[in-house]
Amino acid sequence: MDPLSRLRATLLPTGLVLLALAGALAVLATGPLAATPDALLAAMIGRGAPEAELALALRGPRLLAALTCGAALAGAGAGFQILFRNPLASPDLLGVSSGAGLGAAVALLLGAGAALVQGAAFVGGLAAGALALACAALTRSGDDRLALILCGIVAGALASAGLGLVVVVAEPYSQLPSITYWLLGSFTRATLTEAVGALVPVGLGAGVLIWLGFRLDILSLGDEQARSLGLPARPMRLLALAAAALMTSSAVAVAGVVGWIGLLGPHAARLIVGEQAGRLIPAAMSIGAIFALVIDRLATAFGPSEIPVGLLSAAIGAPAFLMLFVATSRRS
Amino acid sequence: MSGLRLEGLVAGRRGFRLPPLDLTVAPGEVLALIGPNGAGKTTLLKTLAGLLPPMAGTVVHAGAPAWLPPPGAVSAGFSTLHLTALGRAPLRRWSPGLTAEDIGTARAALARLDVDDLADRPFNRLSSGQQQLVLIARLFVQDAPVCLLDEPLALLDPAHARAVETAIRALAAEGRIVVASTHHLPFAARCDRVLAISPDGMEVEPPVRALTPDRVRALFGVEVTGCPCCGQALG
Numbered sequence: 005m006d007p008l009s010r011l012r013a014t015l016l017p018t019g020l021v022l023l024a025l026a027g028a029l030a031v032l033a034t035g036p037l038a039a040t041p042d043a044l045l046a047a048m049i050g051r052g053a054p055e056a057e058l059a060l061a062l063r064g065p066r067l068l069a070a071l072t073c074g075a076a077l078a079g080a081g082a083g084f085q086i087l088f089r090n091p092l093a094s095p096d097l098l099g100v101s102s103g104a105g106l107g108a109a110v111a112l113l114l115g116a117g118a119a120l121v122q123g124a125a126f127v128g129g130l131a132a133g134a135l136a137l138a139c140a141a142l143t144r145s146g147d148d149r150l151a152l153i154l155c156g157i158v159a160g161a162l163a164s165a166g167l168g169l170v171v172v173v174a175e176p177y178s179q180l181p182s183i184t185y186w187l188l189g190s191f192t193r194a195t196l197t198e199a200v201g202a203l204v205p206v207g208l209g210a211g212v213l214i215w216l217g218f219r220l221d222i223l224s225l226g227d228e229q230a231r232s233l234g235l236p237a238r239p240m241r242l243l244a245l246a247a248a249a250l251m252t253s254s255a256v257a258v259a260g261v262v263g264w265i266g267l268l269g270p271h272a273a274r275l276i277v278g279e280q281a282g283r284l285i286p287a288a289m290s291i292g293a294i295f296a297l298v299i300d301r302l303a304t305a306f307g308p309s310e311i312p313v314g315l316l317s318a319a320i321g322a323p324a325f326l327m328l329f330v331a332t333s334r335r336s
Numbered sequence: 337m338s339g340l341r342l343e344g345l346v347a348g349r350r351g352f353r354l355p356p357l358d359l360t361v362a363p364g365e366v367l368a369l370i371g372p373n374g375a376g377k378t379t380l381l382k383t384l385a386g387l388l389p390p391m392a393g394t395v396v397h398a399g400a401p402a403w404l405p406p407p408g409a410v411s412a413g414f415s416t417l418h419l420t421a422l423g424r425a426p427l428r429r430w431s432p433g434l435t436a437e438d439i440g441t442a443r444a445a446l447a448r449l450d451v452d453d454l455a456d457r458p459f460n461r462l463s464s465g466q467q468q469l470v471l472i473a474r475l476f477v478q479d480a481p482v483c484l485l486d487e488p489l490a491l492l493d494p495a496h497a498r499a500v501e502t503a504i505r506a507l508a509a510e511g512r513i514v515v516a517s518t519h520h521l522p523f524a525a526r527c528d529r530v531l532a533i534s535p536d537g538m539e540v541e542p543p544v545r546a547l548t549p550d551r552v553r554a555l556f557g558v559e560v561t562g563c564p565c566c567g568q569a570l571g
Contacts, residue, residue: 229405
């Protein structure tokens with residue numbers, strides 16, 4: 005690699021990560037309880053003014069949740085897109101989002117508290133993903149990818165049916181609004197514990213995907229190429245799928261169902277850093293984090309009642325995705 | 337390297353079995369695999385590569401073999417140089433990533449086949465002929481003792497076919513075993529031995545005996561004076 009493209013390869017992903025962190029500071033420095041960046045940095049190491057500490061304590065968890073979820077959804081989306089060699093693969097390919105929605109809805113129906121709802125959503129998402137993987141393992145299909153996509157659709161459909169049932173039996177004045185609100189997605193309910201509770205599994209999943217790096221590139225060539233290049237293709241594919249499902253599940257458990265980030269992040273990243281997994285995944289995660297940050301900032305920007313981020317991400321993400329697609333197709 | 341040894345090997349998949357095969361291939365040898373479509377060339381190659389389990393018998397080789405599908409079957413959006421460097425994956429199975437040395441080896445292999453100017457282009461944007469040369473460069477990088485090539489000359493124009501054949505010769509000249517299926521009989525005629533697969537059985541012979549007009553007619557069921565795929569004279 006010539007020095008220029010080597011520089012580009014390392015600088016671009018690093019730059020995107022820094023941009024996401026700078027964006028977080030910028031969000032804290034504007035809006036309610038605004039504090040200057042230097043006061044915020046001082047507060048982070050415990051030497052800040054009381055106002056800055058208050059801003060950090062009240063707005064920090066929500067910000068952390070937005071960054072974590074945006075990064076998780078975009079990273080998982082990039083992982084799935086590489087593994088399935090399909091630019092339309094999204095983080096809920098294995099039915100994880102629907103499963104998490106069902107888990108949360110059931111917990112809300114039973115009157116559980118916030119922490120329990122998050123836990124139920126996490127377990128529901130992982131259960132749907134595990135169901136899809138197990139069904140795919142049962143098939144003796146020649147094409148592993150097709151089996152996984154079909155089983156993901158089946159797991160997602162089952163979870164959606166269950167969710168529909170919960171919505172029908174839910175008490176329309178007290179329970180239904182909270183279930184609907186949960187399903188539309190929001191970072192509002194995140195406390196510090198919940199945000200950190202998501203950060204840990206997301207970090208684990210992202211670590212696995214980033215470590216897989218060039219191995220993901222090989223898996224994208226198909227199992228036969230991977231095996232003839234000496235990789236244990238099936239276990240590695242399973243590991244990557246599990247890591248991506250873990251990331252999606254943790255994000256959905258905190259934020260509810262927030263679409264489009266997982267599709268938009270990887271596509272935008274691909275335009276900037278190219279297709280190589282080792283660069284694409286960190287870049288996609290940074291862009292997803294920035295996008296989540298922006299839509300969360302917009303959610304509170306128009307008056308006292310918040311717009312659900314799930315709605316905003318679709319309203320902004322869908323046209324942005326179309327623009328990206330047009331830009332990419334014109335370039336090639 | 338001690339070569340490739342097949343002992344009573346029965347290759348096949350559900351509903352399809354080839355007759356048992358006993359064969360030893362020496363290091364440096366290029367073995368051509370010929371026969372009509374559906375005779376079992378790809379099945380045999382995949383069994384040798386360990387991608388399909390043998391139905392009976394054993395395959396003994398000096399080390400993990402490398403396998404290439406026909407031209408156009410590999411699709412990758414990342415750079416040609418990165419794809420070539422992935423040939424080092426068997427050495428880097430559990431390491432954090434590819435090293436600068438791997439990239440250097442890949443670049444040298446591309447230069448050796450005179451395709452280093454393609455290094456930074458996305459692999460998908462190359463022509464079939466360029467892609468095939470790059471994949472053979474990856475075989476040099478992978479440095480497997482046995483290279484199994486499924487129709488390495490299919491879809492290629494005469495110039496690229498010649499370049500690929502030269503590269504295949506170079507792979508063998510360094511002591512590797514090359515087994516390549518082909519419909520291009522002039523190539524088979526220049527290989528060291530020919531394994532003809534037909535529904536009636538398998539035979540391994542030197543090209544002069546395997547490619548006589550009578551044998552070609554019996555194998556493919558067509559009356560030709562030259563190569564059944566392009567009319568080129570044999571030998």
